[in-house]
Amino acid sequence: MPNIKSAAKRLRQNEKCRVFNRMRKSRVRTSENILDDLIKAGDKEAVVAGLTKCYSELDKAAKNGVIHKNKASRKKQRLAARVAKMA
Template sequence: MPNIKSAVKRVKTSEKRRALNASQKSALRTAVKTADLAVVATDVEAAKAALIVATKKLDKAVTKGLIHKNAASRKKSRLAKKLNALSKQA
């Protein structure tokens, strides 16, 4: 445990940030998984709604610095590709 006052504060704030980041990243993964499962279940309307939510969370994660912008772009692209294939099928 640090002795210096600023170092003690740093430990506290970094722990708060870590917990918040973990929570947001978990919610992001859940949203992406929900969109993926909706596509697998061939439910077009649910998949569209889930894609919008996932896209929003991915964009937010990029602005917060949780994930790299190219990673978010890749995930959005892959989800949209799956949804388009499903829409053509139906």
């Protein structure tokens, strides 16, 4: 338990950030899993829509510092390659 007022505030801030970061990472993983299912199903239009959604989630996570921008770029590149391979 913090003894200093600023340390208590920092504890509260860290908890809020932790929850937000977990939520954002979870959204990224969920969108990737949905895209996997769409690729397995083979519906081209749905896959393109899912890829766009996945790109959006990755960009948002990178913008907020939840994941590194290069990691987001790498994931986007690999997802695009899988979609291209499907087509």
